[in-house]
Amino acid sequence: MKILKFGGSSVANQENIRKVFQIIKKQAKKDEIAVVFSALGGVTEVLLRSAVKAREGDKSYTDEIKVLEDRHYDLVRQLIPIQQQSTVLTYVKVRFNELEDLFHGIYLIKECSPKTLDYVGSFGERLSAFVLAEALKVEGLNTHYLDAREVIRTNNRFGNAKVDFPVTNDLIQDYFHSHPGMKIITGFVASTEKGETTTLGRSGSDYTAAIFASALTADTLEIWTDVSGVMTSDPRLVYSAFTIPQLTYNEAMELSHFGAKVIFPATMQPAMRKGIPIYIKNTFEPEHPGTLINSDAPTGKLIKGISSLAGISLLNIQGAGLMEVVGVSRRVFGALADAGVNIILISQASSEHSICVAIKTNEVALAKEGIEKEFINEIRNGEMDPVVVVSEMAVVAAVGENMKHNPGASGRMFMALGRNNVNVYAIAQGSSELNISAVVSQADLQKALNALHEAFFLSENKVLHVFLVGVGLIGKALIKMISLQRKKLQKENDLDVQIHGIANSRFMAFHEDGFDLANCPAPEDAKGAQPMDLQKFIKQMEDMNFSNTVFVDCTASQEVADTYEQVLEAKVAIVTPNKKANSGSLENYKSLKKLAYKRGVKFLYETNVAAGLPVINTLQDLMLSGDKVLRIEAVLSGSMNYIFSELEKGAPFSEVVKVAKEKGYTEPDPRDDLSGMDVGRKILILGREAEQDLHFEDITIQSMVPEDCRETASIDEFFVKLQAHDGEFAQMLETAKSKGEKLRFMATLENGKAKVGLNSLDSTHPFYTLKGSDNMILFTTERYHDFPMIIRGPGAGADVTAAGVFADVIRLGNFSR
């Protein structure tokens, strides 16, 4: 025997009911089944609301009841052929006549007792189960309508009646023996010995199903609802939440205490006591295995799920006079009980200096008043402080029986929270080791849940959540690269990179699950694209509240660089090829580094110098290991090296500059390269990385932009004007050639001063052989003294730069593991 229960959403309308019928017919072919139905979705609420309206003399209840009546008639007409409709329509009509009389009575005497309310509430299930039993007959099933009031006996605590199990079990068994056919049972309703109608309280229909399952020792109980089982966490907050395949009864109880509202375990008790397996299944996705809840040993992971509860406040009861005083906690809890306040979590440290309890925020006033009244003398004497209330809190709890005797769960939990800058206000774990709960600020709830979810369930795949500003040459290349490499990273490095925000200077767009990187739209073409607003972008990034968030700045914008402080403050890591922040004031450079350190996040910018070539990291390693930089001599501009080496092949200067831009070597504005500014910035950054207090004024820069081209408005106009100077550059080249030399645009840093400019070098110089977009950096240090350390290779271009940015992002994965 199997008991199936379908909730209100499963029977909300004809379309859904057809799905329910499919499921019932399929199961009836294999097994003996009985089916419990809730009222059609929303009906009970309307009935109860109308009763209140009637009591308050509000006549509009009649309209609401009329709508319900028509809804049931419509359903009969939709499900049952016309020739067979009359008995069913009559049944419905009689029920609504009864309701009309009932409501009229309430309206007249202006009174509606809990007993009357139970009677009113019973109509929803009595209507749905009857109509559906008849409709299933039309489908060829031999059904038998069972009004559960005939067999479920309760006391007369109306609204939340207690079941008399011995009597009920006998009645159910007798009924099933003496009545053939597939029972179609009303959920929620029961009756007293005297035949008064009662209801079974919250999730009453689940309870009905469990009562029948238990009385009949069913093989299984299936709860059909609108979600595919119990999820690992609240899917509205944790996008990667998934269905838990199997839970023990204990785990199900713990999980549903906070958050997972799929079942209300109290209602499952009768089935649990008998060890009957319970399946949570989805009417709208019947093939999904859903969740099995049974008494088997816990399976799988260290924890099963992460539940949460918002709207919490913490009460701190503390004072020096409370230490080692027996009876304090009894009085605290007594006072809370007297005030009718439900305690959600308790924590007391062994110093006994304070007791901390978490309660629902709407009960704070009652609780505070109750406790302060109880301790009025102690507070007056200064032995105890007034109760301190911290509001806007939430509880997160890791749940699973495998935590028992298995060290590491709390370590992993608090590590994940700490790494993501989630402050923990209170902690509780019972000795059952089934649940570790932590109180966090409500603003951090989503981040906390995601961090925990990742730590416990996705730990094979740590996820970096990227927000990318600047989808230009480098940004686009980066997206493409991540898309191509993602599978391998997931498989071989336990790392996933998702992009949740994209922006250029005009538009921005966001995606909760991460954009489809293989077909990533431009920001302006993405769904929900909005005009770019940098502050809004950052706010949205913070609101999405992912753990391991990375802000990637692929612009050359000062405005974006100016937000780094704000971003780091939010504990978000930064990866950027944009040199503006590090080449601004020395103070800003230092304070950003300090802030990143303080906030425990990384600020990575390898591509600030020589694109993907390992220059910054190498220099940082040298410094960390105690070396000292004496001199840096370098070619730091890919575009300038390209331009001066291409010039040798005979093309005009302006033409070569254009090609350098087309090849993606130059800055967005090529004058930044030609003016030496870009190289100036790079040598400044290298100096600072070498722990020298370098300012921009310490650099002498020779500009290659002819005077009259400096003030031109557009880049196109600049190119036109530049043509007039092709001859001068050809002449410079000739002069060098005549001496057997080559032109190299380079930077030198020594004794706290830097020089940037064009040099003519003979063949003995290491830079002589550079080609194309090559960069070359010579570090002369205390350790690399006689011969410098040399780094050489292409130092500009979309791919080598994007690769460097990508490598920094991946590096973050290693840091924050």
Ligand SMILES: NC(=O)C1=CN([C@@H]2O[C@H](COP(=O)(O)OP(=O)(O)OC[C@H]3O[C@@H](n4cnc5c(N)ncnc54)[C@H](O)[C@@H]3O)[C@@H](O)[C@H]2O)C=CC1
């Ligand atoms: N091209 C190269 O070889 C290398 C470039 N870099 C750096 O990479 C960065 C990006 O360069 P490219 O991709 O070539 O530039 P790009 O001009 O192709 O792209 C820049 C993107 O940033 C966007 N943008 C500009 N200001 C913005 C703002 N305030 N808010 C939002 N978006 C904004 C633009 O709309 C554009 O989508 C620059 O900082 C550059 O110095 C670093 C190393 C090498």
Ligand SMILES: N[C@@H](CC=O)C(=O)O
């Ligand atoms: N424009 C730069 C590339 C970025 O740093 C160059 O030409 O080297």
Ligand code: NA
């Ligand atoms: Na680099």
